[in-house]
Amino acid sequence: MKDNNATYVLLGLLSHNPMTGYDIKKSVGTRMSYFWDLSYGQIYPTLKQLEKNKLITKQVKNNPNGPTRKVYTITEAGNKELQTWLVKPAKKEVHKYEFLLKLIFGDQTPAEFNQKHIEEFKERNQKILQTMIAFEENLKPIIDQSESYYYVFLTILLGKNISKASVEWADNVMKMLQEHTMEVKS
Amino acid sequence: MKDNNATYVLLGLLSHNPMTGYDIKKSVGTRMSYFWDLSYGQIYPTLKQLEKNKLITKQVKNNPNGPTRKVYTITEAGNKELQTWLVKPAKKEVHKYEFLLKLIFGDQTPAEFNQKHIEEFKERNQKILQTMIAFEENLKPIIDQSESYYYVFLTILLGKNISKASVEWADNVMKMLQEHTMEVKS
DNA sequence: AAAGCCATGTAACCAGTTACATGATTCT
DNA sequence: AGAATCATGTAACTGGTTACATGGCTTT
Numbered sequence: 001m002k003d004n005n006a007t008y009v010l011l012g013l014l015s016h017n018p019m020t021g022y023d024i025k026k027s028v029g030t031r032m033s034y035f036w037d038l039s040y041g042q043i044y045p046t047l048k049q050l051e052k053n054k055l056i057t058k059q060v061k062n063n064p065n066g067p068t069r070k071v072y073t074i075t076e077a078g079n080k081e082l083q084t085w086l087v088k089p090a091k092k093e094v095h096k097y098e099f100l101l102k103l104i105f106g107d108q109t110p111a112e113f114n115q116k117h118i119e120e121f122k123e124r125n126q127k128i129l130q131t132m133i134a135f136e137e138n139l140k141p142i143i144d145q146s147e148s149y150y151y152v153f154l155t156i157l158l159g160k161n162i163s164k165a166s167v168e169w170a171d172n173v174m175k176m177l178q179e180h181t182m183e184v185k186s
Numbered sequence: 187m188k189d190n191n192a193t194y195v196l197l198g199l200l201s202h203n204p205m206t207g208y209d210i211k212k213s214v215g216t217r218m219s220y221f222w223d224l225s226y227g228q229i230y231p232t233l234k235q236l237e238k239n240k241l242i243t244k245q246v247k248n249n250p251n252g253p254t255r256k257v258y259t260i261t262e263a264g265n266k267e268l269q270t271w272l273v274k275p276a277k278k279e280v281h282k283y284e285f286l287l288k289l290i291f292g293d294q295t296p297a298e299f300n301q302k303h304i305e306e307f308k309e310r311n312q313k314i315l316q317t318m319i320a321f322e323e324n325l326k327p328i329i330d331q332s333e334s335y336y337y338v339f340l341t342i343l344l345g346k347n348i349s350k351a352s353v354e355w356a357d358n359v360m361k362m363l364q365e366h367t368m369e370v371k372s
Numbered sequence: 373a374a375a376g377c378c379a380t381g382t383a384a385c386c387a388g389t390t391a392c393a394t395g396a397t398t399c400t
Numbered sequence: 401a402g403a404a405t406c407a408t409g410t411a412a413c414t415g416g417t418t419a420c421a422t423g424g425c426t427t428t
């Protein structure tokens with residue numbers, strides 16, 4: 001059995017509800033959008049492999065309006081595998097900020113381009129912040145209905161805090177850069 | 187010519203000073219540690235390829251105490267290539283928070299493990315925060331000596347803000363989780 | 373009519389990691 | 401004596417993306 005994160009995302013999601021590959025993609029794209037991503041190119045082969053290893057089972061459901069749905073359910077063995085992984089220490093976070101790679105070489109380009117990168121970063125983070133706030137509001141009233149909502153809520157809060165800090169940084173350095181550019185020119 | 191980020195990290199660093207592959211690794215590991223990483227497995231083949239494409243040149247320097255050093259210098263064509271890339275919009279940020287992947291499935295495991303993951307996340311971020319503050323203090327007095335220091339400084343500030351927000355989040359949710367665990371038990 | 377969603381999947385590619393190989397010097 | 405640093409590099413592997421292929425249903 002392969003021991004990559006894609007495997008455990010699928011097991012984790014299926015530990016709550018039986019789902020199709022398509023459902024999984026949507027689920028990751030919403031509740032995990034801030035901190036994880038999976039493509040179909042990972043999802044479908046991983047499902048196949050999990051089934052082969054008896055960590056999940058498949059039910060083929062005929063769908064009158066559209067293609068056949070393949071609904072996957074976690075097995076006892078699958079749940080055990082998930083729990084074994086859950087207690088192991090997590091690897092450290094990986095970040096790829098391409099815009100910082102451009103900004104750190106900002107002395108090699110006119111100031112306007114650096115400002116553009118910062119503006120765009122700010123916009124991306126404002127969007128994320130709004131999404132996180134919306135998720136937060138949606139979850140608040142139902143948080144006591146299921147223990148699993150509570151943990152989703154905690155992860156949403158981190159996304160909210162970090163995107164907020166990012167927007168604040170962008171506002172600050174935009175001001176700093178404007179003053180700096182004037183100083184350098186004079 | 188390949189158009190991956192590793193290429194531009196090397197060009198960007200070499201646009202400031204001629205360097206060896208080893209120097210580049212160290213440089214990335216300090217000033218970019220928060221938001222980027224490169225392994226020798228990427229650096230050496232990329233240097234070779236950049237040289238073949240005449241974006242950098244190599245000088246082999248005999249080193250009395252140790253192996254031969256190969257010092258690379260950026261060419262005019264290399265600088266142009268870098269500048270072309272600098273003005274193009276950056277791709278959106280990519281994050282991989284493995285611990286959130288474990289926390290979001292926190293209902294599947296005893297509370298103590300969730301708290302462990304949060305504690306460890308907090309510790310990682312406290313370390314980063316301290317590093318960023320140290321960089322900030324080191325840069326402040328020399329920031330007017332070179333335009334390039336200024337941009338490094340801006341990137342350091344983002345690392346500082348985000349790791350600070352992360353530590354604060356950890357403190358908050360630890361308290362929340364402790365209360366929540368007591369409620370659920372009662 | 374066109375765009376977008378539902379739903380499946382594969383193949384080729386690109387990015388990035390890890391383990392290995394080599395070996396001298398310097399610090400503790 | 402042993403660990404760390406200096407310094408080079410490759411090969412095999414794993415992780416992850418993108419483009420392609422198919423095709424019906426629903427919304428604008």
